[in-house]
Amino acid sequence: MILDLAIVLGYALGLMLIGWYSLRRARNREDYLVAGRRLGPLMYAATLATVVLGGASTVGTVRLGYVYGLSGLWFCALMGFGILVISLLLSRHLIRLKLVTVTELLERRYSPAARLSGAVIMIGYALMVAVASIVACGTILHGLFGLPFWGGVLLGGGIVVVYSVIGGMWSITLTDIVQFFIMTVGMMFLLAPLSIQHAGGWVAMRQLLPAAHFSLTTLGWPMFLGFTLNYFLGIMIGQDIWQRVFTARSVSVARFAGAAAALYCVLYGICGALIGMAARVTLPALGDPNLAFASVVQATLPDGIRGLVVAAALAAMMSTASATLMAAATTFAEDVLPRLQGRRATLLADRASTLAMGVISLVISLALSDVFKPLTIAYDLLVGSILVPIVGAIYWQRASTRAAIASIAVSAGVTIFFLAKDGLDANTPIFFGLGSSLLVFCGVTILGSGAARVQG
DSSP: OHHHHHHHHHHHHHHHHHHHHHTTTOOSHHHHHHGGGOBOHHHHHHHHHHHHOOHIIIIIHHHHHHHHGGGGGHHHHHHHHHHHHIIIIIHHHHHHHTOSSSTHHHHHHTOHHHHHHHHHHHHHHHHHHHHHHHHHHHHHHHHHHOOOHHHHHHHHHHHHHHHHHHHHHHHHHHHHHHHHHHHIIIIIIIIHHHHHHHTTHHHHHHHHSOGGGGOSSTTOHHHHHHHIIIIIHHHTTOHHHHHHHTTBSSHHIIIIIHHHHHHHHHHHHHHHHHHHHHHHHHOTTOSOGGGHHHHHHHHHOOTTHHHHHHHHHHHHHHHHHHHHHHHHHHHIIIIIHHHHHSSOOOHHHHHHHHHHHHHHHHHHHHHOOOSHHHHHHHHHHHHHHHHHHHHHHHHOTTOOHHHHHHHHHHHHHHHHHHHHHHOTTOSHHHHHHHHHHHHHHHHHHHHHHHHHHHHO
């Protein structure tokens, strides 16, 4: 394993050097937060794809492929469809608004109080997605190299925090280019074909796996619906995604390069599901499906190649971790800190916010060991609490500030209640959270409009 570890450490050192180089490019707040709003199509497509595809997309999709077969691709595919919608239908509007945060839209349409309420939810969402990717880093490093879990978390997560603090969005953008290349080679051109070959090829997999593993519906409609509500809708309003849209230099770049990134997400999901199916043939008695990715890498790949694939997995995880860490820090610095200080944040405050959010995410990661739990909490709260007010802000002129704040507060409470009551695997948190948000938002707006007419 010495060669594999040397490759991974060399990759980590390369990320740190890129972060240091980015220090010279992040000269003002716009450079630090949105990369100067000047990314071209290749850089934009690569960075947008790597934001979406993180620890859950890599480890989680292989797990779903192991358990459910080809239908496991829906996890990544639905996120890709979300990227497609925001690229083709929303990006023009978002770029012209010249926003920095999602919740800034709530202030422009409603009030500063609505912006602050949404910011609290958005920070919680971004931190939990970062935690999911950092936990995945720790799991991979523990499973393949024997590092203690806490050591893997601090090593993988610590690297992310350092280069994010140094260069901000420019650092993340440049590292994403490297990570995109490594992810593509490692997952699509190495692990997928080699794992299928080790399983005996496609013909052997067709013979050895149950027929249900080759169906696109084996995942089941309840899980598919949960994925749709959480990830398809959540991708369209996440600060990490919007912040990448803001980096595009033009509407055409955001639209067409974004569509290319969406297609890449679908292909990545197909590869992940196929790797999981090959792992099912090679390791049919695996006790914990969460270990499918690490186990198939260990069982099928030779030294050196194994190191490249591990670097590819870490690339996916670190990219999402850095993007969501930056999203949390940006929301705090733009939406919360000015209200505490009474003035706009500075570049130094941006870096301090990134460091603070990084430390918080590391602490939470050390207390968890599951990739999907923090991700489920993140998207349940995001979609359940602020999807409706954001859509209302864009498309419903009658929507009121009181309705937005009441909707966020009530739906967040309902979502948290059902998460505690029914557990993280249930769909009730997102069903009742989103339903209560829509009911309160529409009800308060309509009642308020009626009262205003009566008074008039």
